[in-house]
Amino acid sequence: MIKKDKPKKKVFVEGPILPEKIANSIAHHQVKTNIGAHDIFLGQVRADEIDGKIVQAIDYSAYEDMAEEKFHEIREAAFDKFELTCLHIYHSKGIVKSGEICLFVFTSSKHRNMAMDACRFLVEEIKAKVPIFGKELFEDDSHQWKVNK
Amino acid sequence: MIKKDKPKKKVFVEGPILPEKIANSIAHHQVKTNIGAHDIFLGQVRADEIDGKIVQAIDYSAYEDMAEEKFHEIREAAFDKFELTCLHIYHSKGIVKSGEICLFVFTSSKHRNMAMDACRFLVEEIKAKVPIFGKELFEDDSHQWKVNK
């Protein structure tokens, strides 16, 4: 593994991503007046019914060192592929209840297409390449492990 | 024009769309536990330089009655085309300064693809079909009229 010179940004946050954090992120971009378009993707924990039991929460864990490296590589790839002003990625670790947000991807560009294409690229890459694991917890204390499609 | 039975939702808001409004919208969706993915598009006013002068703000006006009808048609088309849990559109009227947000499109679905496809569809439709006009204001009190590409 080649050591990268740029500092890696911390992606993981403990517990759910709060709407206030999203609002703060948006507000921080109002000084960047070359931005014309933002795209935001939010992953929310669903209360899926599986064999008659309802998902109450997902307990996220990760191979954090590798995950932060993968996030860094994905971010660099997005900056290479798309004309972006900036991009931010946050993912939960620990317990996120159904209805709460576990993933926040935020892209900004001069024009809409770049922001939207980049956001989609990032979401797909994160789901495919980052070693994050999700334990779906049911009411009766049983669980099952989530698998991305 | 066929009269629609469903009530039309108000799209226009006076002045910029504030990050707090976006946070509130997100928070309101946390009770909808069948949602797995949200996509949010934000249009932000750019401080473009045009012939040496910098855009300070855009003064938005609209043929409001027709615009609200078009927004309604676009919303119905999106619900027909995509499996959405809900969608929301807000657009500014009046003065929006550079760095501030003038358009907020919010789609929610069980899975990511539907939310992202619908969001993109909505943004393109809004730009092409809704009679909204933008007067780009410069420092020296001159102006020019914005045209969507």
Place this chain on the structure above:
Amino acid sequence: MTYSIYYFGKITEHTNCNYERLNCELSTVKGMKEALLKKYPTLRNETFKIAVNKNFIDEEILIANDSEIAVLPPFAGG
């Protein structure tokens, strides 16, 4: 015929008004365009579309009495 005509955006810089009532012969969208260019010759340099009762209709269809006509410059939403 009497038509209510609304002007928007850059168009109002040529008409110097947002609204007027126009009495004229029974007309099509095409005829209406010609009448407007006659009344406001500088509009010739502008791109605009005409909506009738909030819709875009074929240029050759006759516009009913008391229709709401809107003269719309290019859109800039978003």
Place this chain on the structure above:
Amino acid sequence: MTYSIYYFGKITEHTNCNYERLNCELSTVKGMKEALLKKYPTLRNETFKIAVNKNFIDEEILIANDSEIAVLPPFAGG
């Protein structure tokens, strides 16, 4: 050779630990997989990938001494 092995997610339900140090012969990813299945036979029913020093490498490449090995079940981020 000594390898540090980390287990994640569902895999830990078979190993009953998150981490162990394993002394064994010089091995490839393929060989490591076989050794793990021998030690934890129920892993046979699981889908997993092996990362070496945080990367996925060819199954036939030899794993250097002191490598960090991770046994990863399917990803579920987002």
